Amino acid sequence: MAFAGTACLLVGLLTALYAAVASIAGARTGRRELVVSGRRAMYCLAALLIAATAVLQSAFLRSDFSFKLVAEGSSTDTPTFYKVTAMWATQDGSLLLWALLLSVFSSAVLFLSRRSLRDIAPWATAVLGTLAAFFLALMLGWENPFTTLAVAPQEGAGLNPLLRHPAMMIHPPMLYTGYVGFSIPFAFAIGALITRHTGADWIRATRSFALIAWTFLAAGIMLGALWSYSELGWGGYWGWDPVENASLMPWLTGTAFLHSIMVQEKRGMLKVWNVSLIIATFVLALLGTFLVRSGILQSIHAFGASTIGVQFLICIVVVIVGSTALVISRLPHLRSESRLDSLLSREAFFLLNNLVLVLLCVFVFWGTFFPLISEAITGTEASVGPPWFNAVTTPLALVLVLLTGIGPVLAWRRITSSGLRRAFVVPAGVTVATLVVLVALTNAEDRVLALAMFCLTAFVLAVVGQEMVRGTAARRVITGDSWTRAAAGLLARNRRRYGGFIAHAGIAVLFLGVAGSSAFLQQRDLRLSPGDTFRAGGYELTYERATARLGGDGAGTGAPIAFGAVLTARKGSESFTLHPSRNFYPTRDPSKGSIGRYFEGEATSEVDVRWGLQRDLWTAVRPDISQLEGPIQEANRKFADSSGDVQAVVIAAIAERYRTDPPPAAFRSIVSPLVAWIWIGGGIILLGALIAAWPTPEARVRRVRSLYRARVGRELSGA
Amino acid sequence: MDPARKRKLRLVLALSVAVLLAGALVYTSFAGATEASTPSQLKASAESGRSYELTGKVVDGSVERKGDGLRFAIRDREGTERLPVNYQGVVPDPFRDGREVIVSGRLEGGTFVAERDSLVTKCPSKFTKEESS
Amino acid sequence: MLVALVVLRPLVEGPGREVEEDARRAELEAAKEAKYREIRDAELDRGMGKLSAEDHRTTDRELREEAIEILRELDALEGKSPRG
Numbered sequence: 001m002a003f004a005g006t007a008c009l010l011v012g013l014l015t016a017l018y019a020a021v022a023s024i025a026g027a028r029t030g031r032r033e034l035v036v037s038g039r040r041a042m043y044c045l046a047a048l049l050i051a052a053t054a055v056l057q058s059a060f061l062r063s064d065f066s067f068k069l070v071a072e073g074s075s076t077d078t079p080t081f082y083k084v085t086a087m088w089a090t091q092d093g094s095l096l097l098w099a100l101l102l103s104v105f106s107s108a109v110l111f112l113s114r115r116s117l118r119d120i121a122p123w124a125t126a127v128l129g130t131l132a133a134f135f136l137a138l139m140l141g142w143e144n145p146f147t148t149l150a151v152a153p154q155e156g157a158g159l160n161p162l163l164r165h166p167a168m169m170i171h172p173p174m175l176y177t178g179y180v181g182f183s184i185p186f187a188f189a190i191g192a193l194i195t196r197h198t199g200a201d202w203i204r205a206t207r208s209f210a211l212i213a214w215t216f217l218a219a220g221i222m223l224g225a226l227w228s229y230s231e232l233g234w235g236g237y238w239g240w241d242p243v244e245n246a247s248l249m250p251w252l253t254g255t256a257f258l259h260s261i262m263v264q265e266k267r268g269m270l271k272v273w274n275v276s277l278i279i280a281t282f283v284l285a286l287l288g289t290f291l292v293r294s295g296i297l298q299s300i301h302a303f304g305a306s307t308i309g310v311q312f313l314i315c316i317v318v319v320i321v322g323s324t325a326l327v328i329s330r331l332p333h334l335r336s337e338s339r340l341d342s343l344l345s346r347e348a349f350f351l352l353n354n355l356v357l358v359l360l361c362v363f364v365f366w367g368t369f370f371p372l373i374s375e376a377i378t379g380t381e382a383s384v385g386p387p388w389f390n391a392v393t394t395p396l397a398l399v400l401v402l403l404t405g406i407g408p409v410l411a412w413r414r415i416t417s418s419g420l421r422r423a424f425v426v427p428a429g430v431t432v433a434t435l436v437v438l439v440a441l442t443n444a445e446d447r448v449l450a451l452a453m454f455c456l457t458a459f460v461l462a463v464v465g466q467e468m469v470r471g472t473a474a475r476r477v478i479t480g481d482s483w484t485r486a487a488a489g490l491l492a493r494n495r496r497r498y499g500g501f502i503a504h505a506g507i508a509v510l511f512l513g514v515a516g517s518s519a520f521l522q523q524r525d526l527r528l529s530p531g532d533t534f535r536a537g538g539y540e541l542t543y544e545r546a547t548a549r550l551g552g553d554g555a556g557t558g559a560p561i562a563f564g565a566v567l568t569a570r571k572g573s574e575s576f577t578l579h580p581s582r583n584f585y586p587t588r589d590p591s592k593g594s595i596g597r598y599f600e601g602e603a604t605s606e607v608d609v610r611w612g613l614q615r616d617l618w619t620a621v622r623p624d625i626s627q628l629e630g631p632i633q634e635a636n637r638k639f640a641d642s643s644g645d646v647q648a649v650v651i652a653a654i655a656e657r658y659r660t661d662p663p664p665a666a667f668r669s670i671v672s673p674l675v676a677w678i679w680i681g682g683g684i685i686l687l688g689a690l691i692a693a694w695p696t697p698e699a700r701v702r703r704v705r706s707l708y709r710a711r712v713g714r715e716l717s718g719a
Numbered sequence: 720m721d722p723a724r725k726r727k728l729r730l731v732l733a734l735s736v737a738v739l740l741a742g743a744l745v746y747t748s749f750a751g752a753t754e755a756s757t758p759s760q761l762k763a764s765a766e767s768g769r770s771y772e773l774t775g776k777v778v779d780g781s782v783e784r785k786g787d788g789l790r791f792a793i794r795d796r797e798g799t800e801r802l803p804v805n806y807q808g809v810v811p812d813p814f815r816d817g818r819e820v821i822v823s824g825r826l827e828g829g830t831f832v833a834e835r836d837s838l839v840t841k842c843p844s845k846f847t848k849e850e851s852s
Numbered sequence: 853m854l855v856a857l858v859v860l861r862p863l864v865e866g867p868g869r870e871v872e873e874d875a876r877r878a879e880l881e882a883a884k885e886a887k888y889r890e891i892r893d894a895e896l897d898r899g900m901g902k903l904s905a906e907d908h909r910t911t912d913r914e915l916r917e918e919a920i921e922i923l924r925e926l927d928a929l930e931g932k933s934p935r936g
Contacts, residue, residue, distance in 0.1 A: 416902070419902045470900045494896065
């Protein structure tokens with residue numbers, strides 16, 4: 001069975017190479033058949049990789065431990081959902097996922113553009129085919145997901161418990177969809193450069209892919225942050241870890257790209273900028289994939305040196321050098337068609353927004369790679385931490401949110417000064433009012449930067465609201481519809497514009513949450529015994545009692561033992577309970593003893609969060625089991641060879657001991673105001689992106705009709 | 720001012736802003752960075768009072784918990800030079816013997832006194848992280 | 853199994869059935885849609901008071917001329933394949 005998988009990969013490699021070669025040959029000789037053949041090869045590649053993935057997934061679902069990947073990452077008692085998603089928890093499996101997504105997306109874009117972009121499409125196919133071949137070669141040469149073990153173990157190692165969370169399992173595919181998605185516009189940009197067709201055609205064809213990629217990348221980043229906040233024991237959502245940054249950087253440049261392509265479409269400007277931007281985004285996406293798998297940066301995700309680090313680096317260098325050379329050689333074809341009419345135009349502000357985003361990306365890049373930079377310059381490896389990142393990115397974030405409020409108001413080419421004044425009167429008023437209210441009624445002025453951000457959020461929301469109202473009013477003048485119909489019509493006819501505005505509103509809300517939760521956070525770390533009380537963020541919390549639970553894990557992670565606590569929180573008339581706990585997973589290491597191994601494996605913190613719009617109350621507990629060492633060692637000696645049932649009884653006894661007489665446990669409680677708005681803001685962004693990306697029905701109908709007309713014409717002339 | 724000169728002026732302005740920003744970036748990062756080192760490096764050439772980011776593996780059997788504090792020994796990834804560490808604060812989930820850790824602090828006497836909550840443990844498997852800072 | 857997979861791969865080396873014009877037509881249609889959207893956007897901007905009447909007149913005229921150019925090209929293509 002495993003051999004079938006490897007066979008698929010091998011044939012896939014040949015197919016990918018063929019696709020590249022045939023497309024190039026077809027493009028150069030003008031023979032259409034070769035181009036078509038190359039395109040079909042890409043379809044075949046997608047089919048092959050789907051088959052390969054199916055083989056691997058079936059191995060996971062059958063718990064076939066002859067597959068090395070299944071033996072290392074799954075077990076018979078792993079819940080089914082995690083069996084399916086375990087594939088991309090490993091290096092090999094995630095390479096396969098990358099290749100799968102790449103081939104499927106390539107097939108989709110080639111299918112959709114098969115009648116257009118005659119000149120560019122073959123070169124894009126070649127680029128995508130070569131990329132797919134690279135990943136396949138990596139798998140076949142170094143990290144084959146279909147490696148088998150000579151002797152299949154009886155039981156698998158099981159999925160790392162920290163990964164047993166729905167968000168964590170959807171997070172990699174989302175990120176990869178984002179990374180791979182950006183490879184499509186990249187490939188077409190290269191094609192456009194090679195064929196010197198540097199107009200807006202390649203942008204129009206690949207814009208949807210860029211938008212979809214951006215959306216998935218955003219969702220992936222948000223899921224990672226959400227997971228970190230609700231699963232890990234430190235209670236934060238962003239740590240400026242190199243791998244987190246690696247996913248953020250292509251998103252930043254991707255956002256810049258989405259804006260600047262609009263300028264090229266409308267005014268024919270920024271051609272060099274656009275191709276450079278998409279090249280940078282793609283390189284950063286590759287870098288993002290690479291960073292997790294190499295040992296070049298001291299990240300908590302990366303570890304040691306991996307076997308494919310060098311190859312990735314070579315790939316990245318080749319892409320950078322090749323693309324740069326290509327851009328430079330085509331500079332004459334990338335001249336702007338028009339100039340900036342006025343600084344008070346959308347074009348100018350998009351340029352400004354691009355600058356801010358790219359600057360943010362540069363700062364994050366600098367900080368992320370600082371250990372390598374400092375080593376190169378001073379000889380010693382030094383790193384910068386979250387304080388530096390926060391200090392450096394906060395001013396830019398403020399400017400960015402300000403721009404998201406100004407952009408929607410402007411018009412292309414030039415806005416009249418009276419138009420400008422009319423546009424800003426209301427939002428400015430709202431902002432000032434917000435400022436006054438916040439200073440008067442809350443203690444927000446303690447943190448100036450957060451206060452600034454709150455006011456800017458109000459500004460953006462006011463602008464977006466105003467744009468919607470005024471747009472609806474303008475539409476009513478033309479169509480005479482009722483308010484609701486006009487509003488719906490406005491959204492439907494101008495999806496891109498208003499979808500974008502909604503996404504802007506989402507960004508503002510997200511930063512509201514970030515500002516609130518980072519500036520006004522209250523964290524307490526204490527050791528408590530049952531009955532102890534403490535205050536945090538206006539709440540009075542009491543550690544009522546300890547809990548010990550065996551089996552029946554509510555979250556579905558399959559943890560056999562969980563020690564925890566019950567806390568009651570009171571604030572005024574509000575009162576609720578929290579149940580943080582710690583899950584203990586067994587290890588297969590025999591040196592820990594037959595009883596001890598249940599306590600000495602991985603342990604994860606099961607956090608309990610009380611969500612709220614105004615604030616979150618986050619609690620985690622770390623039970624102290626050091627005092628159980630004695631009984632555990634004793635049990636190890638006495639019951640080493642006992643049956644499973646007896647061992648279960650012994651463990652139950654030890655657990656009961658913890659429950660009835662717990663030593664002081666370490667608690668962490670965090671009160672984060674407004675943190676829920678981060679997730680809400682993220683949802684709004686995704687909603688806006690969805691609206692913007694939704695294809696307009698009329699365009700589709702018209703496209704189909706024109707194709708029919710063409711066919712009629714063709715067939716008639718052929719008859 | 721004719722357009723050519725205006726453009727030149729804009730260019731000069733943009734470049735100077737860029738240089739200033741770059742300068743600020745470089746300065747703040749070098750000033751605010753903590754140097755990463757291994758136990759052997761620290762033992763050989765540490766400046767007392769200076770903050771370092773110590774990386775290495777936890778020596779088997781060296782972990783002692785006392786109340787809120789933790790004592791353990793850290794050694795080079797491949798090597799035997801070890802350094803005792805005095806730590807207070809939250810201990811991440813994956814922390815145990817033999818795991819790779821990163822902890823920030825200063826060398827005082829022969830012991831590495833760690834900053835509170837700065838212990839980070841690398842998980843041996845591919846993806847996850849656990850941080851307490 | 854390997855052989856079966858290789859055989860399953862349909863290799864098409866047949867003659868190209870699609871006419872050049874289809875590609876150009878699709879591109880022009882896409883450009884036309886984009887141009888229409890721009891004209892509508894400009895109208896909306898005018899309605900919202902962002903564009904002055906004069907600016908809108910200029911922009912609208914330019915955009916419509918560009919749209920006419922595209923339509924002309926489309927018609928030329930269609931003229932080449934008579935529909936009887």
